Amino acid sequence: xxxxxxxxxxxxxxxxxxxxxxxxxxxxxxxxxxxxxxxxxxxxxxxxxxxxxxxxxxxxxxxxxxxxxxxxxxxxxxxxxxxxxxxxxxxxxxxxxxxxxxxxxxxxxxxxxxxxxxxxxxxxxxxxxxxxxxxxxxxxxxxxxxxxxxxxxxxxxxxxxxxxxxxxxxxxxxxxxxxxxxxxxxxxxxxxxxxxxxxxxxxxxxxxxxxxxxxxxxxxxxxxxxxxxxxxxxxxxxxxxxxxxxxxxxxxxxxxxxxxxxxxxxxxxxxxxxxxxxxxxxxxxxxxxxxxxxxxxxxxxxxxxxxxxxxxxxxxxxxxxxxxxxxxxxxxxxxxxxxxxxxxxxxxxxxxxxxxxxxxxxxxxxxxxxxxxxxxxxxxxxxxxxxxxxxxxxxxxxxxxxxxxxxxxxxxxxxxxxxxxxxxxxxxxxxxxxxxxxxxxxxxxxxxxxxxxxxxxxxxxxxxxxxxxxxxxxxxxxxxxxxxxxxxxxxxxxxxxx
Amino acid sequence: xxxxxxxxxxxxxxxxxxxxxxxxxxxxxxxxxxxxxxxxxxxxxxxxxxxxxxxxxxxxxxxxxxxxxxxxxxxxxxxxxxxxxxxxxxxxxxxxxxxxxxxxxxxxxxxxxxxxxxxxxxxxxxxxxxxxxxxxxxxxxxxxxxxxxxxxxxxxxxxxxxxxxxxxxxxxxxxxxxxxxxxxxxxxxxxxxxxxxxxxxxxxxxxxxxxxxxxx
Numbered sequence: 001x002x003x004x005x006x007x008x009x010x011x012x013x014x015x016x017x018x019x020x021x022x023x024x025x026x027x028x029x030x031x032x033x034x035x036x037x038x039x040x041x042x043x044x045x046x047x048x049x050x051x052x053x054x055x056x057x058x059x060x061x062x063x064x065x066x067x068x069x070x071x072x073x074x075x076x077x078x079x080x081x082x083x084x085x086x087x088x089x090x091x092x093x094x095x096x097x098x099x100x101x102x103x104x105x106x107x108x109x110x111x112x113x114x115x116x117x118x119x120x121x122x123x124x125x126x127x128x129x130x131x132x133x134x135x136x137x138x139x140x141x142x143x144x145x146x147x148x149x150x151x152x153x154x155x156x157x158x159x160x161x162x163x164x165x166x167x168x169x170x171x172x173x174x175x176x177x178x179x180x181x182x183x184x185x186x187x188x189x190x191x192x193x194x195x196x197x198x199x200x201x202x203x204x205x206x207x208x209x210x211x212x213x214x215x216x217x218x219x220x221x222x223x224x225x226x227x228x229x230x231x232x233x234x235x236x237x238x239x240x241x242x243x244x245x246x247x248x249x250x251x252x253x254x255x256x257x258x259x260x261x262x263x264x265x266x267x268x269x270x271x272x273x274x275x276x277x278x279x280x281x282x283x284x285x286x287x288x289x290x291x292x293x294x295x296x297x298x299x300x301x302x303x304x305x306x307x308x309x310x311x312x313x314x315x316x317x318x319x320x321x322x323x324x325x326x327x328x329x330x331x332x333x334x335x336x337x338x339x340x341x342x343x344x345x346x347x348x349x350x351x352x353x354x355x356x357x358x359x360x361x362x363x364x365x366x367x368x369x370x371x372x373x374x375x376x377x378x379x380x381x382x383x384x385x386x387x388x389x390x391x392x393x394x395x396x397x398x399x400x401x402x403x404x405x406x407x408x409x410x411x412x413x414x415x416x417x418x419x420x421x422x423x424x425x426x427x428x429x430x431x432x433x434x435x436x437x438x439x440x441x442x443x444x445x446x447x448x449x450x451x452x453x454x455x456x457x458x459x460x461x462x463x464x465x466x467x468x469x470x471x472x473x474x475x476x477x478x479x480x481x482x483x484x485x486x487x488x489x490x491x492x493x494x495x496x497x498x
Numbered sequence: 499x500x501x502x503x504x505x506x507x508x509x510x511x512x513x514x515x516x517x518x519x520x521x522x523x524x525x526x527x528x529x530x531x532x533x534x535x536x537x538x539x540x541x542x543x544x545x546x547x548x549x550x551x552x553x554x555x556x557x558x559x560x561x562x563x564x565x566x567x568x569x570x571x572x573x574x575x576x577x578x579x580x581x582x583x584x585x586x587x588x589x590x591x592x593x594x595x596x597x598x599x600x601x602x603x604x605x606x607x608x609x610x611x612x613x614x615x616x617x618x619x620x621x622x623x624x625x626x627x628x629x630x631x632x633x634x635x636x637x638x639x640x641x642x643x644x645x646x647x648x649x650x651x652x653x654x655x656x657x658x659x660x661x662x663x664x665x666x667x668x669x670x671x672x673x674x675x676x677x678x679x680x681x682x683x684x685x686x687x688x689x690x691x692x693x694x695x696x697x698x699x700x701x702x703x704x705x706x707x708x709x710x711x712x713x714x
Contacts, residue, residue, distance in 0.1 A: 342703065
């Protein structure tokens with residue numbers, strides 16, 4: 001390796017493995033901006049909790065960062081290293097770098113503008129792409145980035161973690177990892193020589209020419225920006241534990257707020273226009289024809305065998321999908337010649353290829369058989385949203401969406417049942433964050449509760465379309481015989497894994 | 499002159515989607531794989547609409563939460579009868595909704611000498627007289643063969659009000675001819691075409707359905 005002494009900049013070989021942490025995310029970090037007149041759902045990944053970690057090379061930032069991440073144990077924590085933001089080098093600079101003569105340890109070597117842009121995007125709940133830097137070529141790996149979306153906790157770590165004022169302003173807590181420079185040197189030497197097989201002279205040369213002067217000049221002064229200074233050597237567990245407890249208490253408050261505001265979204269009386277679902281043009285409940293009634297009966301009957309259950313669900317899914325596609329995007333084609341050689345004018349040409357779909361794992365997968373029979377080549381995205389077993393707070397654990405999902409004219413969101421509606425809210429928010437317009441979203445579901453529907457209507461200003469086979473009202477659930485609507489039975493029975 | 503608005507005709511709602519599906523199957527440039535796929539989609543809608551007209555009875559079932567759900571169950575038995583060959587294309591659509599449905603067949607062809615339809619073959623379920631019958635033939639042009647097929651059914655004891663005639667496209671003339679013979683049979687269709695040309699083909703039509711579905 002030519003840049004033998006660049007400990008901090010070398011980092012792990014592939015940042016995606018270690019630096020970008022667990023790709024799960026939670027609402028632990030949640031907040032809800034709320035406005036009576038315009039209620040709005042604010043997902044937990046808007047205003048994520050940002051932890052900044054700085055300190056000289058070899059001080060042990062990475063180990064402190066990993067300690068924090070593992071002790072926090074919050075899903076969807078992302079660890080970002082500033083090493084990813086090294087500036088691409090010019091040919092001349094690259095030559096210098098290969099001879100170990102380029103100064104990687106001064107702040108100018110890092111593209112702090114880009115770092116700010118990325119972190120600021122994340123802070124606003126938007127998707128962002130973290131560049132990948134190759135220390136072999138001293139350039140960004142072209143066409144490759146690490147997409148990050150929806151983090152609830154972000155740990156930003158690097159020697160200049162606490163250097164840039166704009167980044168400091170985005171951080172919720174700033175930590176400086178302190179170690180005497182002779183200790184830093186010792187650690188660097190042992191690591192570079194023992195683990196990375198470099199020679200002593202090169203390391204010491206690098207240290208004296210670049211690392212130490214920069215540490216004195218630029219890194220040390222950033223200590224004053226820190227909220228907490230952590231000793232690097234030996235036992236710093238107590239210090240880290242204190243910090244983690246503090247951060248956790250902040251996250252708990254956000255989490256409680258998220259749940260509270262989710263509850264408010266359904267209590268809030270919805271605007272008069274939307275009070276009656278049947279008069280709401282955005283909500284389509286299948287007319288209770290003989291077929292629909294018979295299918296619902298078969299699906300709800302506990303005596304129905306699995307074969308028949310799957311059959312009934314598939315049939316109902318087909319009807320729901322067809323209904324949701326009544327408003328399929330189309331254009332008018334001027335002329336068309338029929339198979340019997342007559343020319344027709346101004347015919348409707350459906351744009352089935354402008355429709356995409358997103359299935360909410362697992363219940364949305366009950367639609368998979370039917371959707372392939374409706375639009376065989378449709379793009380199908382998947383979202384995994386699960387509720388916290390203790391608080392019931394929804395958490396987004398994974399998102400796999402069609403490329404350019406915002407370019408489609410209609411996106412069907414498939415979900416077996418809407419009960420509390422909170423996972424639906426989250427799914428819609430993910431799509432909005434990806435640039436999909438609320439007007440282009442259609443939720444397709446078998447059963448929906450009144451509460452769930454009201455939440456969705458409230459949160460997105462009645463813009464999202466909903467197609468549902470059967471709506472269960474609050475009264476029916478409280479006083480009637482419809483407690484079944486609060487249990488997730490569709491996918492459990494359909495897939496036969498309860 | 500037709501007798502619009504027709505009695506006993508269920509025309510599927512003319513949504514953009516449905517009209518667009520018809521655009522695809524009418525278009526002479528549509529190749530067979532797409533023709534089959536989109537025809538099947540329309541057929542599925544026709545079958546669902548037809549099933550909607552079957553009588554139901556109240557049926558209380560117990561849910562997994564041990565609550566009573568007051569639902570319905572279908573009454574009576576059904577069977578399909580397809581007019582060979584084009585009508586057979588609609589059998590799968592019926593099976594997709596009624597898994598083990600019995601299906602009878604009737605072969606009617608134009609007699610070369612008289613130019614009139616002639617019955618060549620029939621094979622129907624024994625107990626067809628007790629069943630609701632879905633008569634399957636994709637195109638209703640003049641109604642000649644459909645009338646003959648219905649006649650066969652009635653001679654076997656099927657009640658006309660228990661017959662549903664499912665087709666993808668029909669002409670107004672065809673409906674009137676057919677209903678003049680069997681006013682009580684419900685016609686379920688997705689498109690009403692302007693009329694017939696001199697060769698008695700539907701206009702604008704889609705060509706020969708059987709050929710496009712099976713051969714071309």
